[in-house]
């Protein structure tokens with residue numbers, strides 16, 4: 709895809725912000741897909757507030773995600789995740805990056821579907837694995853064979869992520885280009901809904 713000139717990019721972002729009309733935009737998908745980093749760029753472009761569910765949980769618990777998993781366990785992390793997302797979805801116009809397991813949770817998914825436009829950032833295993841291997845902050849991948857764990861999670865989760873309103877491939881291109889793809893795809897989705 710060719711890179712749009714800045715004026716066109718701005719016009720598209722403004723059009724999208726208008727069509728969203730305050731509805732939250734929520735990014736879902738696997739660890740490493742780029743939800744946090746692309747979400748932040750997207751929010752800046754739309755002139756909207758950006759929030760990340762992991763960051764919000766960390767602030768509320770005064771602990772990092774790995775510490776929460778270690779000291780309190782995954783079920784408590786998931787309960788916190790659902791609470792935080794329910795709260796964030798009340799914020800008009802917010803762009804929310806979720807953690808990879810959030811949309812898999814039935815209650816959280818129902819909330820997102822009811823309140824927001826959801827976007828699945830989908831990426832190939834090779835890209836995901838390269839990206840998550842750079843940091844050791846994802847407790848679910850602290851296994852003997854993290855690549856196999858990632859593959860298993862992909863198998864389990866992809867049919868669920870596919871329930872998102874829009875799917876965008878997170879390719880190996882700059883994050884701004886992925887953000888442009890999200891803008892285009894959500895615009896197309898909302899325009900088609902309007903007809």
Ligand SMILES: Nc1ncnc2c1ncn2[C@@H]1O[C@H](COP(=O)(O)OP(=O)(O)O)[C@@H](O)[C@H]1O
Pocket residue numbers: 737738739740741742743744745746805839840842878879880881882883886
């Ligand atoms: N399009 C991209 N190109 C290159 N690196 C990327 C891209 N998107 C994300 N990354 C990098 O991949 C890692 C994971 O991204 P992150 O936004 O934290 O993903 P997620 O929140 O979906 O787990 C980060 O180091 C980020 O800088």
Ligand SMILES: O=C(O)C1=C[C@@H](OP(=O)(O)O)[C@@H](O)[C@H](O)C1
Pocket residue numbers: 737738739740743744762773806807808809810845846847848
């Ligand atoms: O996939 C998951 O279950 C998780 C993904 C992480 O967020 P990112 O998808 O932003 O890495 C974080 O919420 C936690 O480690 C669990």
Ligand SMILES: [Mg+2]
Pocket residue numbers: 743744745760762805806807
């Ligand atoms: Mg993230």
